Amino acid sequence: MKISEVTVRRFNAGVAVPDLSVGRETLVVEIRTDEGHSGLGFIYSNVAAHGTAGDMLARYIRVNLRNLLLGQNPLHTESIWRLMYQSTWRQVRGRFGLMCLSGVDLALWDLKGKIAGVPVCDLLGGRREHIPTYCTAGFHQEPDKLGQSAAKLVKHGHRALKLRASFPATSLKDAVARVRAVREAVGPGVKIMVDVNGTWTADIAIQQLKAWEPYDVYWLEEPVPVDDIPGYVKVRSRAGHTRIAGGENHAGVAEFRQLIDAGAVDIAQPSHLATGGLTDWLKVNAYAAARSVPVSPWQFPEVNTHTAAAFPNVMWIEYVAPRSELQGHELFKTPAFEEVITEEGVCLKTPLLPGFGFALDEEVAGRILIRE
Numbered sequence: 001m002k003i004s005e006v007t008v009r010r011f012n013a014g015v016a017v018p019d020l021s022v023g024r025e026t027l028v029v030e031i032r033t034d035e036g037h038s039g040l041g042f043i044y045s046n047v048a049a050h051g052t053a054g055d056m057l058a059r060y061i062r063v064n065l066r067n068l069l070l071g072q073n074p075l076h077t078e079s080i081w082r083l084m085y086q087s088t089w090r091q092v093r094g095r096f097g098l099m100c101l102s103g104v105d106l107a108l109w110d111l112k113g114k115i116a117g118v119p120v121c122d123l124l125g126g127r128r129e130h131i132p133t134y135c136t137a138g139f140h141q142e143p144d145k146l147g148q149s150a151a152k153l154v155k156h157g158h159r160a161l162k163l164r165a166s167f168p169a170t171s172l173k174d175a176v177a178r179v180r181a182v183r184e185a186v187g188p189g190v191k192i193m194v195d196v197n198g199t200w201t202a203d204i205a206i207q208q209l210k211a212w213e214p215y216d217v218y219w220l221e222e223p224v225p226v227d228d229i230p231g232y233v234k235v236r237s238r239a240g241h242t243r244i245a246g247g248e249n250h251a252g253v254a255e256f257r258q259l260i261d262a263g264a265v266d267i268a269q270p271s272h273l274a275t276g277g278l279t280d281w282l283k284v285n286a287y288a289a290a291r292s293v294p295v296s297p298w299q300f301p302e303v304n305t306h307t308a309a310a311f312p313n314v315m316w317i318e319y320v321a322p323r324s325e326l327q328g329h330e331l332f333k334t335p336a337f338e339e340v341i342t343e344e345g346v347c348l349k350t351p352l353l354p355g356f357g358f359a360l361d362e363e364v365a366g367r368i369l370i371r372e
Contacts, residue, residue: 001033001034001035001037001073001074001075002033002034002070002071002072002073002074003031003032003033003034003069003070003071003072003073003074004032004033004034004070005030005031005032005070006029006030006031006032006061006062006065006066006069006070006104007029007030007032007062008027008028008029008030008058008061008062008103009027009028009030009365009369010025010026010027010054010055010058010369010370010372011025011026011027011028011331011365011368011369011370012025012368012369012370013025013026013044013331013368014368021046021047021048022047022048022049023046023047024044024045024046024047025044025045025047025052025054025370026042026043026044026331027042027043027044027045027054027057027058027061027103028040028041028042028103028331028360028365029041029042029043029061029103029104029106029107030107031069031074031104031107031108031111033074033111037074037111037114037115038111038114039074039107039108039109039110039111039112039113039114039355040106040107040110040355040356040358040359040360041102041103041104041105041106041107041108041109041110041277042103042106042273042332043057043099043100043102043103043273044273045057045099053096054370055372056096057096057099057100057103058372060092060096060097060100061100061103061104064088064091064100065084065088065100065101065104068080068083068084068087068088069084069104074108074111074112075112075115077105077108077109077112077278077279078279080104080105080108081101081105081276081277081279081280084101084104085097085101085276094251094252095249095251095274098251098252098274098275098276098280099251099273099274101276101277101280102272102273102274102275102276102277103277104277105276105277105278105279105280106272106277106278106303106356108277109123109277109278109279109355109356110355110356111355112355113354113355113356114354114355116354117354118354119306119309119350119351119352119353119354119355119356119357120278120303120306120355120356121305121306121307121309121310121350121351124282124306124307124309124310124311125310126309126310126311126312127309127310127350128308128309128310128312128350129349129350130340130342130347130348130349130350131301131304131305131308131309131316131317131347131348131349131350132308132315132316132317132344132345132347133158133160133301133316133317133318133319133345133346133347133348134158134160134161134162134191134193134296134316134317134318134319134345135153135158135160135161135162135319135320135346136161136162136195136299136318136319136320137149137150137153137161137162137163137320140164140169143174143177143178143180143181144181146163146178146181146182147181147182147184147185147186148185150163150181150182150185150186150190151185151186154185154186154187154190156341156346157339157341157345157346158190158345158346159189159190159191159343159344159345159346160190160191160192160193160218160316160345161182161186161190161191161192161193162192162193162194162195162221162318163178163179163182163192163193163194163195164194164195164196164197165178165179165194165195165196166195166196166197166199167196167199167200167204168199172204172207172208175194175196175208176208176211176212179192179194179212179215179217180214180215182215183215183216188216191218192215192216192217192218193217193218193219193220193221193245194212194217194219194220194221195221195222196220196221196222196223197221197222198222198223198224198225198226198228198249199225200223200224201224201231202223202224202228202230202231202232202234202235205220205223205224205231205235206234206235206238206239208220209235209238209239209240209242212242213240216241217242218242218243219242219243219244219245219266219267220235220239220242220243220244220245221245221246221269222245222246222248222249223235223244223246226246226249226250229258229259229262229264230262232244232246232259232262232264232265233262233263233264236263236264236265236266243266243267244264244265244266244267245265245266245267245268245269245296246259246264246265246267246268246269247259247265247268247269247270247271247298248269248270248271248274248298248299249271249274250270250274250275251274251275251276252275252276252280253275253280253283253284253287256268256270256275256284256287256288257287260287260288260291260293261291265293266293266294267293267294267295267296267315268284268288268293268294268295268296269295269296269297269298270284270285270288270295270297270298271297271298271299271300272297272300272303272304272307273298273300274298278303278307281297281307285307285311285313285314288313289311289313294313294314294315295311295313295314295315296314296315296316296317296318297314297317297318298318299318299320300318301317301318301319301337301348302332302334302356302357302358303356304317304318305317305337305348305350305351306350306351306356309350317348319337319346319348330361330364331360331361331364331365331368332358332359332360332361333358333359333360333361333364334357334358334359335351335353335357337349
């Protein structure tokens with residue numbers, strides 16, 4: 001069996017997040033074989049006010065990576081990953097190159113699962129029945145409305161909530177008001193996480209953690225810019241009972257080794273979209289497990305339910321609330337995630353369809369396809 005074709009389609013995902021982007025593209029990679037099998041992978045590219053990188057990502061996959069992939073055995077994901085990385089690192093390094101590899105690698109794992117007739121978690125060696133989640137709703141609201149939204153989610157069964165407080169979309173005063181409003185609305189038994197997307201300095205983060213002490217913040221996510229490892233370490237040393245989480249914007253095992261070895265984070269958050277797909281994510285996860293650092297992978301339960309099902313060191317996954325402003329067009333046609341309400345909060349049942357279990361909704365795809 002050999003890879004016979006690699007295609008990439010770009011879609012306007014239509015998600016604008018006030019403190020991050022004016023929109024988002026979804027790039028869907030499809031790999032087909034000479035025996036009629038196919039697999040889907042995807043990556044996301046935020047659209048900034050100054051432009052998009054989706055066209056560059058798509059071209060690199062369509063030309064450079066496709067030329068390497070044609071004729072390869074699609075089951076040999078490790079060999080193919082090394083081939084792609086070793087053949088291209090002199091052209092592109094870091095997040096851009098690993099994002100391109102991610103889309104291809106996910107499509108290959110989806111293909112392997114479909115050929116075997118099993119979900120990807122089975123290929124990884126485990127099937128935990130219930131996957132713990134924390135809920136991200138974006139929460140771009142005034143404090144009072146934010147508290148009301150949080151209370152509704154807790155009433156539904158969630159026991160861990162994440163809100164945003166990125167600067168400058170959120171002032172430091174507002175960041176305190178938001179956390180206070182949520183804590184007052186949900187009571188003491190619910191975990192509260194705050195994500196600031198690397199927009200603070202270490203000193204500001206320490207100052208804010210002090211101001212949040214009465215509200216029992218469970219973790220602070222990406223307190224400083226992604227490359228400020230000393231800043232991470234400084235914040236963690238002064239964080240008290242609040243855990244420091246980070247990693248969604250780190251790419252590759254080398255960056256995570258630096259982050260973990262420096263003692264910069266309590267919880268690592270590798271993203272399969274940024275760190276080279278599932279093949280490289282597995283190496284990051286193994287390194288974190290060996291250093292006793294729990295993992296909470298970033299977003300996209302379409303993939304993360306499988307990794308969480310297979311590995312006990314994955315403490316929980318991020319679950320974007322339905323009808324959240326972070327939800328875009330429903331490009332993927334998949335069975336709805338089946339929720340199970342437990343004392344620990346909302347869990348998701350492990351998916352059972354072959355591969356990752358998602359497919360394109362062709363009607364939606366036709367409407368939001370970016371014509372090139």
